[in-house]
Amino acid sequence: MDILTTDEMARADQLTIAAGTPGFKLMRAAGRAVADVAGELAEEGAILVVAGRGNNGGDGFVAAAELAAQGRDVSVILLCDRATLKGDAALAAKGWKGEVLPCDPSLIGQPALIIDALFGAGLNRPVKGDPLIMIDAINAAGVPVLAVDLPSGINGDSGGVMGGAIRATETVTFFRPKPGHLLVPGRVHCGRLRVIDIGIDEDVLAEIRPQTFENNPDLWADAFPVPKINSHKFSRGHAVIVSGDIASTGAARLSARAALRGGAGLVTVASPRDALAVNAAALTAVMVRPVDTAAEFAALIGGKVSACVIGPGAGVGERTRMFVEAILAARRHAVLDADALTSFADAPERLFDLIKASPESGVVLTPHEGEFSRIFSKVDEKHPAVSKLERVRLAAQESGAIVLLKGPDTVVASPDGRATIAANAPPWLATAGSGDVLAGVIGALLAQGVPAYEAACIGVWMHGEAGSEAGPGLIAEDLTEVLPAVFRRLYDQLGIQY
Numbered sequence: 001m002d003i004l005t006t007d008e009m010a011r012a013d014q015l016t017i018a019a020g021t022p023g024f025k026l027m028r029a030a031g032r033a034v035a036d037v038a039g040e041l042a043e044e045g046a047i048l049v050v051a052g053r054g055n056n057g058g059d060g061f062v063a064a065a066e067l068a069a070q071g072r073d074v075s076v077i078l079l080c081d082r083a084t085l086k087g088d089a090a091l092a093a094k095g096w097k098g099e100v101l102p103c104d105p106s107l108i109g110q111p112a113l114i115i116d117a118l119f120g121a122g123l124n125r126p127v128k129g130d131p132l133i134m135i136d137a138i139n140a141a142g143v144p145v146l147a148v149d150l151p152s153g154i155n156g157d158s159g160g161v162m163g164g165a166i167r168a169t170e171t172v173t174f175f176r177p178k179p180g181h182l183l184v185p186g187r188v189h190c191g192r193l194r195v196i197d198i199g200i201d202e203d204v205l206a207e208i209r210p211q212t213f214e215n216n217p218d219l220w221a222d223a224f225p226v227p228k229i230n231s232h233k234f235s236r237g238h239a240v241i242v243s244g245d246i247a248s249t250g251a252a253r254l255s256a257r258a259a260l261r262g263g264a265g266l267v268t269v270a271s272p273r274d275a276l277a278v279n280a281a282a283l284t285a286v287m288v289r290p291v292d293t294a295a296e297f298a299a300l301i302g303g304k305v306s307a308c309v310i311g312p313g314a315g316v317g318e319r320t321r322m323f324v325e326a327i328l329a330a331r332r333h334a335v336l337d338a339d340a341l342t343s344f345a346d347a348p349e350r351l352f353d354l355i356k357a358s359p360e361s362g363v364v365l366t367p368h369e370g371e372f373s374r375i376f377s378k379v380d381e382k383h384p385a386v387s388k389l390e391r392v393r394l395a396a397q398e399s400g401a402i403v404l405l406k407g408p409d410t411v412v413a414s415p416d417g418r419a420t421i422a423a424n425a426p427p428w429l430a431t432a433g434s435g436d437v438l439a440g441v442i443g444a445l446l447a448q449g450v451p452a453y454e455a456a457c458i459g460v461w462m463h464g465e466a467g468s469e470a471g472p473g474l475i476a477e478d479l480t481e482v483l484p485a486v487f488r489r490l491y492d493q494l495g496i497q498y
């Protein structure tokens, strides 16, 4: 699904209004939808609406009036003087015939539900003073909270907490999700997210041309590789995974097994000679080749190899740097992870120049936050206050690669500006070796000819699904073993026969 920034959402409102739907009609639809959800969350008992001075508060007033009309016990606290409300919010407040209580936290009491309509997309500075006291008091009340559009205090574009923020049970947003609903900590503050139609025509999207998407199969189904009846192992691609020295071979084996499970027809581990016995003893369907020097490595990948994965356990230093350079010189599709990134921490431009010199080869960089700040320190220095989404976009532009920044809200961005945010990763994915499996799955997709952006998105999604499939207690080894179940469900979802 498309994700709209708050500016893009404002544009969607404007286009809809310009096409003849009054803004107040949108507000009425929004407020009524909030009232419906409130009725579901609290089938009985008192409901308190806490409204701010803007249109978010306006939605709150509409919901209050709607709930009162249904016979519910509703009260409204307003952050400002009612007489100072303007535009649609003033109109909405007129529709509320009850009393308006002042902004006093002692008036919150213990309702069955609080509707948070303090701030939405218009939050433009850190919350302090009275609204902050109110937010803290709502959070402390210990009752369910339904947030209108965004939990108040959450930045809709970054998901960041601006001074303080509501912890909602559920959030109702309109038309499309915003980045702040999916990026943490915003996602955590939202609770369950509902996206509701308020009468904005989908045609506005053709004009807005959103560049951010939630990472799910609708987005990349067409690029998903399905073996054909006449496929053979060579046509499914050959992935090479670089092993580290004898003390750190496991990470490459995890990646290699994941690459095989991910659908690569052949997988070879390029192993230092002194680690050959360890790797060979621990691998079966995955092949092992002795490789010590850059020349040997170049000879191996110069053959029928379609993609390389380097980084997991590879070791930081000249050997890894030379191997990365050999991969890029040979124009192989590549996943550069972990140590392959850290090896360029002192000279990231050297890496980026090589990537940009072969734009036709798909290169995916898969840092976690620590690795990201090592190789993209310039992005962080130049743009200290931007969201995770924009940081990754900037990193993709700077490097010329597809950049994937891991975490509970993994972002994938392309130098052309497209980006996805994933929201399907369970927290138990954060375990040693999990990233190595992710690198292997993406390597498999690249090996099968999937374009790098889609390969990264598919890999992240499948990795998240595998985490849910394996469930709590998972270790990285489990992820590869549950991939067949993830494939089966995806095939069912996409209507692919098997």
Ligand SMILES: NC(=O)C1=CN([C@@H]2O[C@H](COP(=O)(O)OP(=O)(O)OC[C@H]3O[C@@H](n4cnc5c(N)ncnc54)[C@H](O)[C@@H]3O)[C@@H](O)[C@H]2O)[C@@H](O)CC1
Pocket: 010, 013, 023, 024, 026, 027, 028, 030, 052, 053, 054, 055, 056, 057, 058, 059, 118, 119, 120, 121, 122, 123, 124, 125, 126, 127, 128, 131, 148, 149, 150, 174, 198
């Ligand atoms: N036609 C539209 O544009 C629609 C808007 N809708 C609602 O309108 C909301 C956006 O409305 P607004 O743009 O009026 O913005 P908000 O209602 O989010 O808040 C804006 C007001 O809060 C003030 N403010 C911002 N940050 C503050 C802070 N930290 N401390 C104190 N005051 C602060 C601003 O100065 C402004 O007065 C959406 O989130 C959505 O709920 C919906 O009614 C659907 C239609």
Ligand SMILES: Nc1ncnc2c1ncn2[C@@H]1O[C@H](COP(=O)(O)OP(=O)(O)O)[C@@H](O)[C@H]1O
Pocket: 338, 368, 406, 407, 408, 409, 410, 425, 426, 427, 428, 429, 430, 431, 432, 433, 434, 435, 436, 437, 438, 463
């Ligand atoms: N809180 C979290 N919720 C969901 N997924 C997470 C969370 N933290 C990390 N992950 C995921 O776990 C994986 C960890 O990878 P990484 O940091 O490279 O670890 P390792 O190097 O041990 O494999 C990544 O895919 C990341 O997105």
Ligand SMILES: [K+]
Pocket: 056, 116, 117, 118, 119, 120, 147, 148, 149, 150, 151, 152
């Ligand atoms: K709100």
